[in-house]
Amino acid sequence: MFHPIMRSTRLTALALAALLALMLAPALVLADEDGIFIETVNRSSGLSGEEPTEEISHTFVAYGKMKVASADPNGTDMILDPATGDMLFMNRGVKEFYKINTKSMMEGMSKPGMDQMRAMMEQTQITVEVTDETRTINGWNCRKYRVTKTGMMDIEQEIWATEEVDLKELERYTDLMSLSGPDGLLANSDAGRAQQAEMDKVKGYPILTKSKMQLMGTDMESESEVRVIRRESMAASQFEIPADYKERQMDAPDAAGAAGAPAGHP
Structure with missing residues (x-):
């Protein structure tokens, strides 16, 4: 006792x-979880009948997800979840969202359709030229790379990348968007390995990317410039769909309406 x-x-x-x-x-x-915050300025010109545009996007990475939010109060936000393959697009102006699951989308395609899309992607040829040109952009020392892509669409890019920033953890998100990851259409293919090997010549993280392409006879130019990269505390609710948003059913997202993704290896 x-x-x-x-x-x-x-x-x-x-x-x-x-x-x-x-x-x-x-x-x-x-x-809150410690995450990555990126502020990017996205510029575009050349669209028929439209003035050049400039939009700021904020990227948040935490909890195994990535959110790309437009600075426009009525803009479109995007949330990526590589674990599930979900891509969510949320229209803040009308409080609606729609979801695309890349895994289900690929599983739902017929074999002839898959083979046709794979063949089109395999036609893309990528050439990267490493230059000796360097400059400081927004406080980062960057090197210039010239990238040429031919195939479904001809694209000329000028990429200024820095090795002072290590954000390899973002590759799983860019892979999901481009379907070029381990589960993508070109996974374990000679064409996929060749494309990746060429892009691996770009060392570091792209801070400024200038692109020129021709679409339906119209010359288009776009520019993506990273202004801020920092680590900060983030709440899980940031990566969730607001309760008052309604789901909208559609076959595919309006890519032109989605917020600009962070700079990364195309």
Whole structure:
């Protein structure tokens, strides 16, 4: 038997421990996760009948997800979840969202359709020229790379990348968007390996990417410039669909309406 004073002391200690656990539990549950924040300026010109545009997008990466949010209050946000293959597009102007699952999309395609798409992607030829040109952009020392892509669409790119930033963890998100990852159409193919090997010549993270292409007889130019990269605390709710948003069913996203993705290896 414990002495009454010892018993009282022990109960008090247990009570304090339980109270402390209750006090700490909400903090642990609600604690934010350290994530990556990127601010990018996206510029475009050449669209028929439209003036050159400039839009700022904010990228948040945490909890195994990536969110690309337009600075426009009525813009479109995108959330990527590589674990499930889900791509969510949320229209803040009308409070609607639609979802595309890349895994289901690929599984739902017929074999002839898959083979045709794969053949078209295999036609893309990529050439990367490493130059000796360097410059400082937004505080990062960058090297210039010239990238040429021919195939379904001819694209000329000028990429200024820095090795002062290591964001290889973002590759799983860019892979999901381009379907070029381990589960993509060109996975384990000679064409896919050749394309990846060429793009691997671009060392570091792209800070400024200038692209020129021709689409339906119209010359188009776009530019993506990273202004800010930092690590900061993020709440899980940032990567969830707001409760008052309604789901909209559609076959494919309006790519032109989605917020600009962060700069990365195309």
